Amino acid sequence: MSLEEDIKQTRFTSEYQKLVLNVFYTANWLGLQHNQLMREYGLTGPQFNILRILRGQKGKPMSVNALIERMLDKSSNASRLVDKLEEKRYVLRKVCPNDRRQVEVTITQGGLDILSKLDKPVTDLEENIKGINIEEAQLMNALLEKMRKSNNTQ
Amino acid sequence: MSLEEDIKQTRFTSEYQKLVLNVFYTANWLGLQHNQLMREYGLTGPQFNILRILRGQKGKPMSVNALIERMLDKSSNASRLVDKLEEKRYVLRKVCPNDRRQVEVTITQGGLDILSKLDKPVTDLEENIKGINIEEAQLMNALLEKMRKSNNTQ
DNA sequence: CTACATTAAATGTATCTACATACATTTGCC
DNA sequence: GGCAAATGTATGTAGATACATTTAATGTAG
Numbered sequence A, B: 001m002s003l004e005e006d007i008k009q010t011r012f013t014s015e016y017q018k019l020v021l022n023v024f025y026t027a028n029w030l031g032l033q034h035n036q037l038m039r040e041y042g043l044t045g046p047q048f049n050i051l052r053i054l055r056g057q058k059g060k061p062m063s064v065n066a067l068i069e070r071m072l073d074k075s076s077n078a079s080r081l082v083d084k085l086e087e088k089r090y091v092l093r094k095v096c097p098n099d100r101r102q103v104e105v106t107i108t109q110g111g112l113d114i115l116s117k118l119d120k121p122v123t124d125l126e127e128n129i130k131g132i133n134i135e136e137a138q139l140m141n142a143l144l145e146k147m148r149k150s151n152n153t154q
Numbered sequence C: 001c002t003a004c005a006t007t008a009a010a011t012g013t014a015t016c017t018a019c020a021t022a023c024a025t026t027t028g029c030c
Numbered sequence D: 001g002g003c004a005a006a007t008g009t010a011t012g013t014a015g016a017t018a019c020a021t022t023t024a025a026t027g028t029a030g
Helices: A002-009 A015-040 A045-056 A062-071 A079-089 A109-127 A135-148 B001-008 B017-040 B045-058 B064-070 B079-086 B109-127 B134-149
Strands: A092-096 A103-107 B091-095 B103-107
Touching: A015 A045, A015 A109, A015 B017, A015 B109, A045 A062, A045 A079, A045 A092, A045 A103, A045 A109, A062 A079, A062 A103, A062 B001, A079 A092, A079 A109, A103 A109, A109 B017, A135 B017, A135 B134, B017 B045, B017 B109, B045 B064, B045 B079, B045 B091, B045 B103, B045 B109, B064 B103, B079 B091, B103 B109
Parallel strands: none
Antiparallel strands: A092 A103, B091 B103
16 A cells, blocks of 8 residues: 555645545545445446445335436436446436426336345445544545535535 | 535434545535636546646656645546646656656646736635635544544455 | 566557537428 | 428447457476
8 A cells, every 4th residue: 555655755745735646546536446346246336336326215215316416427428327237237218208308217126135135245345444433434524525515416 | 505504404314424425525515616616617527637746746756656645536547647747748658767667747838827817816716715714624633633533445 | 686566658349428410300481 | 291300310420438369479397
Protein backbone atom coordinates (compact mmCIF):
# COMPACT_ATOMS: atom_id res chain seq x y z
CA MET A 1 0.00 0.00 0.00
CA SER A 2 2.52 2.49 -1.16
CA LEU A 3 0.27 5.50 -1.62
CA GLU A 4 -0.45 5.10 2.03
CA GLU A 5 3.12 6.18 2.66
CA ASP A 6 2.89 8.57 -0.24
CA ILE A 7 -0.01 10.39 1.36
CA LYS A 8 2.01 10.65 4.51
CA GLN A 9 5.19 11.79 2.84
CA THR A 10 3.76 14.34 0.50
CA ARG A 11 3.77 17.94 1.58
CA PHE A 12 0.16 18.87 1.03
CA THR A 13 -0.66 22.42 0.26
CA SER A 14 -3.76 22.05 2.35
CA GLU A 15 -5.71 19.68 4.51
CA TYR A 16 -8.44 19.84 1.87
CA GLN A 17 -6.15 18.60 -0.85
CA LYS A 18 -5.17 15.71 1.35
CA LEU A 19 -8.82 15.00 2.00
CA VAL A 20 -9.62 14.80 -1.70
CA LEU A 21 -6.80 12.34 -2.28
CA ASN A 22 -7.79 10.38 0.78
CA VAL A 23 -11.38 10.01 -0.39
CA PHE A 24 -10.28 8.94 -3.87
CA TYR A 25 -7.86 6.47 -2.45
CA THR A 26 -10.25 4.99 0.06
CA ALA A 27 -12.98 4.55 -2.55
CA ASN A 28 -10.49 2.83 -4.77
CA TRP A 29 -9.37 0.59 -1.96
CA LEU A 30 -12.94 -0.40 -1.16
CA GLY A 31 -13.79 -0.81 -4.82
CA LEU A 32 -10.99 -3.25 -5.42
CA GLN A 33 -12.22 -5.47 -2.60
CA HIS A 34 -15.76 -5.33 -3.89
CA ASN A 35 -14.75 -6.07 -7.45
CA GLN A 36 -12.70 -9.03 -6.40
CA LEU A 37 -15.67 -10.48 -4.59
CA MET A 38 -18.17 -9.81 -7.37
CA ARG A 39 -15.83 -11.36 -9.84
CA GLU A 40 -16.03 -14.70 -8.07
CA TYR A 41 -19.73 -14.67 -8.78
CA GLY A 42 -19.45 -13.57 -12.39
CA LEU A 43 -20.68 -10.07 -11.67
CA THR A 44 -19.11 -6.64 -11.74
CA GLY A 45 -19.58 -3.93 -9.15
CA PRO A 46 -22.00 -1.83 -11.20
CA GLN A 47 -24.00 -4.92 -12.18
CA PHE A 48 -24.31 -5.94 -8.55
CA ASN A 49 -25.38 -2.43 -7.68
CA ILE A 50 -28.22 -2.55 -10.18
CA LEU A 51 -29.40 -5.94 -8.95
CA ARG A 52 -29.44 -4.66 -5.39
CA ILE A 53 -31.51 -1.64 -6.37
CA LEU A 54 -33.98 -3.87 -8.19
CA ARG A 55 -34.29 -6.19 -5.23
CA GLY A 56 -35.20 -3.17 -3.13
CA GLN A 57 -38.21 -2.75 -5.38
CA LYS A 58 -39.66 -5.99 -4.03
CA GLY A 59 -40.92 -7.25 -7.36
CA LYS A 60 -42.03 -3.91 -8.72
CA PRO A 61 -40.49 -3.12 -12.10
CA MET A 62 -38.33 -0.07 -12.58
CA SER A 63 -37.63 2.04 -15.63
CA VAL A 64 -34.06 2.50 -16.81
CA ASN A 65 -34.29 6.14 -15.88
CA ALA A 66 -35.32 5.31 -12.35
CA LEU A 67 -32.33 2.98 -12.18
CA ILE A 68 -29.94 5.68 -13.29
CA GLU A 69 -31.24 8.02 -10.60
CA ARG A 70 -30.45 5.47 -7.93
CA MET A 71 -27.09 4.40 -9.23
CA LEU A 72 -23.89 5.50 -7.64
CA ASP A 73 -22.51 6.36 -11.02
CA LYS A 74 -25.21 8.22 -12.80
CA SER A 75 -23.33 8.78 -15.99
CA SER A 76 -22.62 5.13 -16.40
CA ASN A 77 -24.66 3.45 -19.01
CA ALA A 78 -27.64 1.72 -17.45
CA SER A 79 -28.88 0.37 -20.78
CA ARG A 80 -25.74 -1.62 -21.34
CA LEU A 81 -25.49 -2.79 -17.76
CA VAL A 82 -29.05 -4.08 -18.06
CA ASP A 83 -27.97 -5.78 -21.31
CA LYS A 84 -25.34 -7.75 -19.45
CA LEU A 85 -27.73 -8.70 -16.67
CA GLU A 86 -30.36 -9.74 -19.19
CA GLU A 87 -27.84 -12.01 -20.93
CA LYS A 88 -27.22 -13.70 -17.60
CA ARG A 89 -30.98 -14.02 -17.02
CA TYR A 90 -30.82 -11.97 -13.84
CA VAL A 91 -33.29 -9.36 -15.07
CA LEU A 92 -36.18 -9.11 -17.49
CA ARG A 93 -36.94 -6.22 -19.81
CA LYS A 94 -40.47 -5.43 -20.89
CA VAL A 95 -41.81 -2.44 -22.78
CA CYS A 96 -44.10 -0.45 -20.55
CA PRO A 97 -47.66 -0.61 -21.93
CA ASN A 98 -48.64 2.83 -20.66
CA ASP A 99 -45.64 4.60 -22.08
CA ARG A 100 -43.96 2.65 -24.80
CA ARG A 101 -40.82 4.74 -24.53
CA GLN A 102 -40.17 3.25 -21.15
CA VAL A 103 -38.72 -0.15 -20.41
CA GLU A 104 -39.68 -1.97 -17.26
CA VAL A 105 -36.81 -3.84 -15.68
CA THR A 106 -37.50 -6.57 -13.13
CA ILE A 107 -35.18 -8.84 -11.20
CA THR A 108 -35.67 -12.57 -11.82
CA GLN A 109 -35.48 -15.40 -9.33
CA GLY A 110 -32.01 -16.11 -10.66
CA GLY A 111 -31.05 -12.54 -9.87
CA LEU A 112 -32.43 -12.85 -6.36
CA ASP A 113 -30.52 -16.11 -5.89
CA ILE A 114 -27.16 -14.69 -6.85
CA LEU A 115 -27.77 -11.69 -4.62
CA SER A 116 -28.59 -13.84 -1.64
CA LYS A 117 -25.37 -15.75 -2.18
CA LEU A 118 -23.50 -12.47 -2.15
CA ASP A 119 -25.17 -10.98 0.90
CA LYS A 120 -23.01 -12.64 3.50
CA PRO A 121 -19.61 -12.01 1.91
CA VAL A 122 -20.52 -8.40 1.10
CA THR A 123 -21.63 -7.76 4.65
CA ASP A 124 -18.48 -9.40 5.94
CA LEU A 125 -16.44 -7.13 3.76
CA GLU A 126 -18.23 -4.04 5.00
CA GLU A 127 -18.20 -5.07 8.63
CA ASN A 128 -14.54 -5.76 8.25
CA ILE A 129 -13.80 -2.07 8.58
CA LYS A 130 -13.20 -2.59 12.22
CA GLY A 131 -10.47 -0.07 12.80
CA ILE A 132 -13.17 2.46 13.36
CA ASN A 133 -16.10 1.95 15.65
CA ILE A 134 -19.78 2.69 15.14
CA GLU A 135 -19.58 6.19 16.55
CA GLU A 136 -16.68 7.01 14.26
CA ALA A 137 -18.59 5.57 11.30
CA GLN A 138 -21.56 7.77 12.16
CA LEU A 139 -19.28 10.75 12.43
CA MET A 140 -17.73 10.03 9.05
CA ASN A 141 -21.12 9.63 7.45
CA ALA A 142 -22.19 12.98 8.81
CA LEU A 143 -18.99 14.66 7.67
CA LEU A 144 -19.09 13.13 4.19
CA GLU A 145 -22.62 14.38 3.71
CA LYS A 146 -21.74 17.80 5.05
CA MET A 147 -18.80 17.89 2.67
CA ARG A 148 -20.98 17.30 -0.37
CA LYS A 149 -23.66 19.69 0.62
CA SER A 150 -21.46 22.64 1.21
CA ASN A 151 -20.36 23.98 -2.07
CA ASN A 152 -21.57 25.54 -5.22
CA THR A 153 -21.54 22.61 -7.57
CA GLN A 154 -23.80 23.98 -10.19
CA MET B 1 -28.61 14.63 -6.41
CA SER B 2 -31.05 11.85 -5.89
CA LEU B 3 -28.74 9.34 -4.28
CA GLU B 4 -28.26 11.95 -1.65
CA GLU B 5 -31.86 11.41 -0.63
CA ASP B 6 -31.52 7.73 -1.36
CA ILE B 7 -28.72 7.41 1.14
CA LYS B 8 -30.91 9.12 3.69
CA GLN B 9 -34.02 7.12 3.00
CA THR B 10 -32.55 3.67 2.77
CA ARG B 11 -32.70 1.51 5.81
CA PHE B 12 -29.10 0.50 6.10
CA THR B 13 -28.28 -2.76 7.73
CA SER B 14 -25.37 -1.05 9.37
CA GLU B 15 -23.57 2.21 9.71
CA TYR B 16 -20.64 0.56 7.97
CA GLN B 17 -22.66 -0.23 4.90
CA LYS B 18 -23.74 3.38 4.74
CA LEU B 19 -20.14 4.46 5.11
CA VAL B 20 -19.04 2.37 2.16
CA LEU B 21 -21.74 3.88 -0.04
CA ASN B 22 -20.95 7.34 1.24
CA VAL B 23 -17.29 7.01 0.38
CA PHE B 24 -18.06 5.68 -3.10
CA TYR B 25 -20.53 8.43 -3.69
CA THR B 26 -18.30 11.20 -2.43
CA ALA B 27 -15.37 10.02 -4.52
CA ASN B 28 -17.60 9.96 -7.53
CA TRP B 29 -18.90 13.43 -6.80
CA LEU B 30 -15.37 14.78 -6.47
CA GLY B 31 -14.20 12.86 -9.53
CA LEU B 32 -16.87 14.38 -11.73
CA GLN B 33 -15.78 17.87 -10.79
CA HIS B 34 -12.15 17.04 -11.40
CA ASN B 35 -12.82 15.39 -14.72
CA GLN B 36 -14.84 18.31 -15.91
CA LEU B 37 -11.95 20.62 -15.14
CA MET B 38 -9.29 18.38 -16.68
CA ARG B 39 -11.38 18.06 -19.80
CA GLU B 40 -11.14 21.78 -20.44
CA TYR B 41 -7.39 21.35 -20.64
CA GLY B 42 -7.49 18.24 -22.78
CA LEU B 43 -6.42 15.98 -19.95
CA THR B 44 -8.10 13.23 -17.98
CA GLY B 45 -7.90 12.78 -14.23
CA PRO B 46 -5.42 9.91 -14.36
CA GLN B 47 -3.26 11.74 -16.88
CA PHE B 48 -3.17 14.80 -14.67
CA ASN B 49 -2.30 12.61 -11.74
CA ILE B 50 0.69 11.16 -13.56
CA LEU B 51 1.92 14.57 -14.60
CA ARG B 52 1.67 15.77 -11.03
CA ILE B 53 3.66 12.81 -9.78
CA LEU B 54 6.33 13.47 -12.40
CA ARG B 55 6.53 17.12 -11.46
CA GLY B 56 7.15 16.02 -7.90
CA GLN B 57 10.29 14.32 -9.15
CA LYS B 58 11.79 17.70 -9.99
CA GLY B 59 13.27 16.60 -13.27
CA LYS B 60 14.37 13.17 -12.17
CA PRO B 61 13.02 10.44 -14.48
CA MET B 62 10.75 7.71 -13.16
CA SER B 63 10.17 4.18 -14.34
CA VAL B 64 6.67 3.08 -15.29
CA ASN B 65 6.66 0.77 -12.29
CA ALA B 66 7.50 3.59 -9.94
CA LEU B 67 4.63 5.55 -11.46
CA ILE B 68 2.18 2.73 -10.86
CA GLU B 69 3.18 2.56 -7.23
CA ARG B 70 2.35 6.21 -6.75
CA MET B 71 -0.87 6.24 -8.71
CA LEU B 72 -4.23 6.39 -7.04
CA ASP B 73 -5.45 3.63 -9.29
CA LYS B 74 -2.70 1.12 -9.33
CA SER B 75 -4.38 -1.32 -11.62
CA SER B 76 -4.94 1.27 -14.27
CA ASN B 77 -2.63 1.04 -17.16
CA ALA B 78 0.33 3.30 -16.73
CA SER B 79 1.87 2.30 -20.06
CA ARG B 80 -1.12 3.52 -21.98
CA LEU B 81 -1.53 6.64 -19.91
CA VAL B 82 2.08 7.48 -20.66
CA ASP B 83 1.31 6.80 -24.34
CA LYS B 84 -1.35 9.50 -24.31
CA LEU B 85 0.87 11.96 -22.49
CA GLU B 86 3.70 11.26 -24.90
CA GLU B 87 1.39 11.95 -27.86
CA LYS B 88 0.63 15.32 -26.32
CA ARG B 89 4.36 15.94 -25.78
CA TYR B 90 3.89 16.30 -22.03
CA VAL B 91 6.32 13.51 -21.20
CA LEU B 92 9.35 11.84 -22.72
CA ARG B 93 10.13 8.13 -22.72
CA LYS B 94 13.67 6.87 -22.78
CA VAL B 95 15.00 3.36 -22.37
CA CYS B 96 17.08 3.12 -19.24
CA PRO B 97 20.69 2.45 -20.21
CA ASN B 98 21.47 0.44 -17.08
CA ASP B 99 18.47 -1.85 -17.37
CA ARG B 100 16.99 -1.90 -20.82
CA ARG B 101 13.75 -3.40 -19.55
CA GLN B 102 12.98 -0.18 -17.80
CA VAL B 103 11.69 2.99 -19.36
CA GLU B 104 12.50 6.36 -17.90
CA VAL B 105 9.63 8.81 -18.05
CA THR B 106 10.27 12.52 -17.67
CA ILE B 107 7.94 15.49 -17.72
CA THR B 108 8.61 18.06 -20.46
CA GLN B 109 8.35 21.82 -20.28
CA GLY B 110 4.99 21.51 -22.01
CA GLY B 111 3.85 19.20 -19.25
CA LEU B 112 5.02 21.62 -16.60
CA ASP B 113 3.21 24.43 -18.39
CA ILE B 114 -0.14 22.70 -18.55
CA LEU B 115 0.20 21.73 -14.89
CA SER B 116 0.91 25.28 -13.84
CA LYS B 117 -2.19 26.39 -15.69
CA LEU B 118 -4.20 23.81 -13.80
CA ASP B 119 -2.82 24.55 -10.36
CA LYS B 120 -5.12 27.43 -9.54
CA PRO B 121 -8.42 25.90 -10.67
CA VAL B 122 -7.60 22.58 -9.02
CA THR B 123 -6.79 24.29 -5.75
CA ASP B 124 -9.96 26.35 -6.03
CA LEU B 125 -11.95 23.19 -6.52
CA GLU B 126 -10.40 21.55 -3.49
CA GLU B 127 -10.68 24.59 -1.29
CA ASN B 128 -14.29 24.88 -2.33
CA ILE B 129 -15.20 22.15 0.14
CA LYS B 130 -16.08 24.77 2.64
CA GLY B 131 -18.95 23.05 4.39
CA ILE B 132 -16.38 21.50 6.63
CA ASN B 133 -13.63 23.39 8.35
CA ILE B 134 -9.96 22.58 8.70
CA GLU B 135 -10.38 20.71 11.95
CA GLU B 136 -13.09 18.56 10.41
CA ALA B 137 -10.93 17.90 7.39
CA GLN B 138 -8.10 16.80 9.65
CA LEU B 139 -10.48 14.54 11.52
CA MET B 140 -11.72 12.99 8.31
CA ASN B 141 -8.20 12.41 7.08
CA ALA B 142 -7.34 10.65 10.29
CA LEU B 143 -10.48 8.52 10.16
CA LEU B 144 -10.06 7.58 6.51
CA GLU B 145 -6.54 6.43 7.20
CA LYS B 146 -7.63 4.53 10.28
CA MET B 147 -10.36 2.92 8.24
CA ARG B 148 -7.95 1.57 5.66
CA LYS B 149 -5.42 0.38 8.14
CA SER B 150 -7.71 -1.69 10.24
CA ASN B 151 -8.54 -4.79 8.39
CA ASN B 152 -7.10 -7.95 7.02
CA THR B 153 -6.86 -7.10 3.36
CA GLN B 154 -4.44 -9.79 2.40
C1' DC C 1 27.18 -21.26 -20.68
C1' DT C 2 22.49 -23.12 -20.99
C1' DA C 3 17.98 -23.49 -18.59
C1' DC C 4 14.75 -21.57 -15.94
C1' DA C 5 12.84 -18.05 -13.03
C1' DT C 6 12.08 -13.20 -12.37
C1' DT C 7 11.26 -8.57 -13.61
C1' DA C 8 9.66 -4.43 -16.51
C1' DA C 9 6.82 -2.92 -19.79
C1' DA C 10 3.63 -3.57 -23.42
C1' DT C 11 -0.31 -5.72 -25.36
C1' DG C 12 -4.94 -8.08 -25.42
C1' DT C 13 -9.67 -8.33 -23.99
C1' DA C 14 -13.88 -7.35 -21.67
C1' DT C 15 -16.18 -4.08 -19.23
C1' DC C 16 -17.13 0.50 -17.61
C1' DT C 17 -17.29 5.64 -17.96
C1' DA C 18 -18.40 9.89 -20.05
C1' DC C 19 -20.40 12.16 -23.30
C1' DA C 20 -22.75 12.83 -27.90
C1' DT C 21 -26.10 11.45 -30.88
C1' DA C 22 -30.01 8.92 -32.86
C1' DC C 23 -34.56 7.24 -32.72
C1' DA C 24 -39.12 6.40 -31.19
C1' DT C 25 -42.82 7.90 -28.31
C1' DT C 26 -45.33 11.12 -25.80
C1' DT C 27 -46.80 15.75 -24.50
C1' DG C 28 -48.27 20.39 -25.09
C1' DC C 29 -49.59 24.13 -27.91
C1' DC C 30 -51.86 26.02 -31.83
C1' DG D 1 -55.24 16.82 -35.89
C1' DG D 2 -50.45 18.60 -36.75
C1' DC D 3 -46.08 20.04 -35.35
C1' DA D 4 -42.33 21.31 -32.11
C1' DA D 5 -40.34 20.18 -27.79
C1' DA D 6 -39.50 16.98 -24.31
C1' DT D 7 -38.70 12.38 -22.72
C1' DG D 8 -36.86 7.50 -22.51
C1' DT D 9 -33.86 4.43 -24.26
C1' DA D 10 -30.38 2.72 -27.25
C1' DT D 11 -26.17 3.25 -29.81
C1' DG D 12 -21.50 5.23 -31.07
C1' DT D 13 -17.01 6.42 -29.68
C1' DA D 14 -12.88 7.57 -27.01
C1' DG D 15 -10.70 6.67 -23.12
C1' DA D 16 -10.13 4.21 -18.51
C1' DT D 17 -10.21 0.10 -15.55
C1' DA D 18 -9.13 -4.54 -14.33
C1' DC D 19 -6.88 -8.35 -15.15
C1' DA D 20 -4.38 -11.96 -18.06
C1' DT D 21 -0.89 -12.78 -21.21
C1' DT D 22 3.21 -11.76 -23.97
C1' DT D 23 7.74 -10.05 -24.99
C1' DA D 24 12.15 -8.80 -23.84
C1' DA D 25 15.94 -8.23 -20.57
C1' DT D 26 18.13 -9.64 -16.53
C1' DG D 27 19.32 -12.88 -12.69
C1' DT D 28 20.55 -17.19 -11.03
C1' DA D 29 21.21 -22.31 -10.51
C1' DG D 30 23.37 -26.12 -12.22
